[in-house]
Amino acid sequence: MSSILNIFNICDKIPETTKRSIKLFHVLNGWDGPNILFVTNEDRVYGMGANKSGSLGLGHNNTIESPEQIPGLNDQNIREFMIGSNFVIALTSESKVYGWGCNGSGQLGRDRSPQFIYLKPGLIDYFAGKGVTQISCGYLHSLALTTDGRVYGWGDNTNAQLGFDNKTTDHSTPTPVEINLHKDLIVKQVYCFANSSFAVTVDGEVYSWGYNYEGECGHDISELIVNPRLINSLVNVRAVSMSQNRTYFITDEGLVYFCGQYNSNTRCYEYSKQMEPKLLETDLRFTDIHMDLSNGDQVSFTSALTGQGLYKIMETNEIFETFYDNMFDFYANVYQLTYKTVDLNDYRDWVPKERPEYALKSKQNFCLNFPKIDKSIEGYYDNCFDVLEELSGSGGFSKVFKVRHNLRSAHVVQYFNSWTDRKYLYLQTEYCAKTLQNILEEKGQVFSRDVGVAMNVVEYYMSCQIFSELLECVKYLHELSEPVVHGSLKPQNILIDVNANYGSYLKLCDTGLTGIHDMVCHKELDESTRKYLAPEVIAGKLYDHKSDIYRQQLFEIDFEKDVQPD
Numbered sequence: 001m002s003s004i005l006n007i008f009n010i011c012d013k014i015p016e017t018t019k020r021s022i023k024l025f026h027v028l029n030g031w032d033g034p035n036i037l038f039v040t041n042e043d044r045v046y047g048m049g050a051n052k053s054g055s056l057g058l059g060h061n062n063t064i065e066s067p068e069q070i071p072g073l074n075d076q077n078i079r080e081f082m083i084g085s086n087f088v089i090a091l092t093s094e095s096k097v098y099g100w101g102c103n104g105s106g107q108l109g110r111d112r113s114p115q116f117i118y119l120k121p122g123l124i125d126y127f128a129g130k131g132v133t134q135i136s137c138g139y140l141h142s143l144a145l146t147t148d149g150r151v152y153g154w155g156d157n158t159n160a161q162l163g164f165d166n167k168t169t170d171h172s173t174p175t176p177v178e179i180n181l182h183k184d185l186i187v188k189q190v191y192c193f194a195n196s197s198f199a200v201t202v203d204g205e206v207y208s209w210g211y212n213y214e215g216e217c218g219h220d221i222s223e224l225i226v227n228p229r230l231i232n233s234l235v236n237v238r239a240v241s242m243s244q245n246r247t248y249f250i251t252d253e254g255l256v257y258f259c260g261q262y263n264s265n266t267r268c269y270e271y272s273k274q275m276e277p278k279l280l281e282t283d284l285r286f287t288d289i290h291m292d293l294s295n296g297d298q299v300s301f302t303s304a305l306t307g308q309g310l311y312k313i314m315e316t317n318e319i320f321e322t323f324y325d326n327m328f329d330f331y332a333n334v335y336q337l338t339y340k341t342v343d344l345n346d347y348r349d350w351v352p353k354e355r356p357e358y359a360l361k362s363k364q365n366f367c368l369n370f371p372k373i374d375k376s377i378e379g380y381y382d383n384c385f386d387v388l389e390e391l392s393g394s395g396g397f398s399k400v401f402k403v404r405h406n407l408r409s410a411h412v413v414q415y416f417n418s419w420t421d422r423k424y425l426y427l428q429t430e431y432c433a434k435t436l437q438n439i440l441e442e443k444g445q446v447f448s449r450d451v452g453v454a455m456n457v458v459e460y461y462m463s464c465q466i467f468s469e470l471l472e473c474v475k476y477l478h479e480l481s482e483p484v485v486h487g488s489l490k491p492q493n494i495l496i497d498v499n500a501n502y503g504s505y506l507k508l509c510d511t512g513l514t515g516i517h518d519m520v521c522h523k524e525l526d527e528s529t530r531k532y533l534a535p536e537v538i539a540g541k542l543y544d545h546k547s548d549i550y551r552q553q554l555f556e557i558d559f560e561k562d563v564q565p566d
Contacts, residue, residue, distance in 0.1 A: 004347055007332045010034045010049060014067055018046075023344055027089075028055065028082040029337040037081050037088070038067075045073035053086035054118025058098035061118050072121035073098065081342045084137035084155075090121070095132045097124040098145065105140040106174025124164035126176045127152075136343065138192030143199075144176065149186035151179040151199055159195040161210035165226040180205060181228050191293075193242040199228065204236040206249065212262040214245045215275035222275070232258075233277050241289040243302040249277060254285025256304065256313070263316045282309065282319055290327055290339055301431070303339075305331060314431065334414070386387035410504035411473040413495055434508055439466070440491055469506045470494065477508070 005011040005019050008027050018040070025038035033050025037057075040046070046067040047056030054061045057070045074091065076098070082089040087101035087108055099108035100121040106112050110123035131147035141162060143154030153162040154176040160166070163179040181187065182201065185207075191198040196210030196217050207228040208217035215222075218231040236252040245261035257277035264272040288305040301312040303322075310324045324330040328347075331339040414430040442453065447459045455463065473494075477486060486508060495507040 002292040003352060004342075004344065007352070008034075008336055010036050010038070010336075013048065018067060024078065024341060025338070025344075026083070026341040027332075027336065027338045028081075028083045031336065034336065037070075038190065039078055040242065041418075043075050043077060045070045045076075045078060054101045055083075055086070055088050057088065057121045063117075068379050070121065072100075073246040079343075080135075080436060082135045082142070085139045085390075087137070087140075089135055089137055089142055091132060091135050095127070095130070097132055097135065097379055098122065098128045099124060101204070103174075104172075105156035106172040107137075107140050107142065109154050109174060109176060111174050112170075112172050116186040124154075124176070127280075134190060136190050136192040138195040138197070141173075141192060142189040143179070143192050143196075143197055145187055145190045149202075150186070151181060151187050151190055152176040153179055153197065159211040160224045160226045161192070161195050161197050163228050165224075179228060189239070191242075193238045193247075195313045196225075196242070196247075198240045200240060204234075204238070204252065204459075206231045206234050206237045206240065216242065216245055216247050216260040216275050218247060218249075218259045218275075218277050220275040225461065231277060239289050241291045241302045243291045244315065246302075246315065247277075248280075248289055248302050248304075250286050250289045250304070254287065254306075255279040255283070256286055256289070258313075258317060279315060280313070280319075284319065287310075303327060312431075315433075410477040411506070411508060413507045413509040429509070430507070432497050434498065435492055436466070436470075436494035436496065436506070437491035439496065466497070466506070471503070471504050471506065473508050 005014065005022065005025065006466055006557070010027065014022075014036075021040040022038045022041065023041050025036060028035045028037075028049075033052055035047065035049030035051060035055055037045070038164070047058065047070050048067045049056065051058070051061050051064055055159040056064055056068070057073065058064070058068065076090075076096065077093040078090050078098075079093045082091070084101075084107060087099060087106075092098070097109070098121045099110070100119055101108065102115075103110055103113040103117070103119055104115055108119060108122060108304065109126060110119070110122060113119060127144065127146075130144075130150075130152075132144045133147055134145040136143050138161065139327065141153060141157065144152045146152070154173050155162070156171060157173050158162070158171040162173055162177060164177070166173070179197075179199070185199075186202045187199045188202045189200045191200075192538045193216075194211075196212070197207065197287045198217075199207045201207070206218070207230055208219070209225045209228045210217060212219055212225045213222050217225045217229070218234070219225055234249055234251075234257060237249050238252050239250045240258075241248045241250075243382055246258055247260050249257045251257070256279075258280050259274045260386075261271050261273055264270050282308050284304075286304045286306050289302055290304075291302045300342045301314050303312050304313055305327060306317075308325075310322045310326065310330050312320045312322060314320065322330055322334075324333070327339050328342070328350075331337050338496050359363050413432060443459060443462070447456060449455065449459065474486065474489070495508045497505055497507050
């Protein structure tokens with residue numbers, strides 16, 4: 001079963017003999033960076049990865065480049081890992097509960113720890129003999145469900161996400177407390193999100209509490225829901241998921257209801273509040289729904305499963321089909337994480353599914369910008385693309401092939417699929433809602449600075465950080481085995497990934513993959529593009545990788561006006 005591990009880049013550092021002994025693993029990949037926790041057939045527990053929040057349970061936050069045993073978890077028969085923003089909870093087959101990582105809000109079930117202290121695994125004694133069956137971790141709090149249908153919570157209670165009003169200045173609750181639900185209720189599932197909590201009963205009723213100023217908890221009152229409250233309009237609920245400030249509910253009939261803040265305009269940002277659950281209009285019928293909170297990373301969509309495939313419900317409540325038919329393949333291939341702990345015994349019949357990054361290209365009529373190395377167009381094509389199949393018909397110059405490109409990095413926007421309709425070529429790509437242009441337009445206002453006035457040290461530092469990450473993105477293109485020069489880089493095609501998947505906020509697009517790019521010819525340039533290009537590009541002269549970082553207005557310098565030659 002080691003082949004299933006080979007999907008994940010981080011597993012490349014695990015020796016093959018060790019891979020073959022793994023029975024359980026969890027890949028977490030939020031702002032913390034990539035990490036993996038795994039258990040072997042000998043019941044040894046290992047961790048490896050960035051470890052920025054002490055999420056590997058080793059008592060520090062140093063990067064671990066090769067698998068290292070976590071002694072406090074060996075021989076405990078761990079069955080599942082649950083991931084919070086900066087902490088991890090583990091549940092064993094004997095219903096023991098362990099926690100490690102940061103503990104500034106008591107999220108490990110122990111007395112609070114100072115900042116930058118990273119705790120090793122510790123048993124939460126409170127749950128001894130209580131028969132914990134399920135745990136859900138939110139941003140800084142957790143809920144546990146026991147065999148008798150009772151619910152317990154611990155950690156941060158700033159927004160009443162533990163179901164009671166904490167009037168003290170210290171909102172942490174390190175000792176688990178029982179959630180005040182009616183004694184006759186039998187809960188079958190609990191859900192923790194950033195600042196709110198939900199419990200679904202065996203009868204399909206939903207109780208919610210916590211932050212509700214945008215309607216996230218499904219109650220028509222803009223305030224904290226201090227005590228668990230029934231959402232009267234919902235029945236037969238099967239599952240709950242939240243994406244940013246929106247909550248989704250799936251019923252036994254496969255219907256989806258939503259509440260909270262959403263973008264009501266598909267062409268621009270125009271946020272609206274839906275205080276009480278409303279039916280999402282679609283002919284699809286769903287069986288499961290999920291949003292990954294991996295290490296506090298709140299993504300802008302919720303994944304929803306049907307009998308036919310997996311879909312993404314966006315912040316506009318638009319529904320887009322993916323090219324996967326299950327949660328595991330989707331999160332593994334697209335986000336390099338597992339949406340839950342993977343027991344390899346459940347994947348004995350698993351078949352590898354390649355990530356479908358396709359483009360339609362005319363093979364003889366395709367080229368990219370490739371400085372430094374003198375390669376033919378055909379040679380470049382063969383090195384950068386894999387031909388998947390020849391399609392019927394032909395292009396304007398030759399046959400048409402379906403190919404998969406090899407630009408797979410956090411630094412460039414990902415292409416998922418393409419198709420033709422009449423004379424148009426449609427491309428489906430990774431969704432990034434904002435661009436660097438949005439930041440440039442807003443940062444002066446954020447820092448209350450007029451045009452022409454010097455930046456303060458904070459704004460200047462922020463600009464330097466953005467510039468540094470932009471250099472990393474361009475460096476990726478330039479250091480490919482067949483270097484790529486973008487040639488038309490500008491703030492409008494530098495996208496912002498608000499989730500910082502794989503640790504990168506910036507992503508480049510328009511890298512030439514969707515059309516012919518001639519490195520010595522830029523005859524038709526509009527002013528919005530021209531002002532960002534290096535002089536040699538505008539003049540139609542040969543240029544190299546240095547032209548990609550010419551001026552992105554991060555520091556508001558007009559090179560033609562403000563910088564004069566010596």
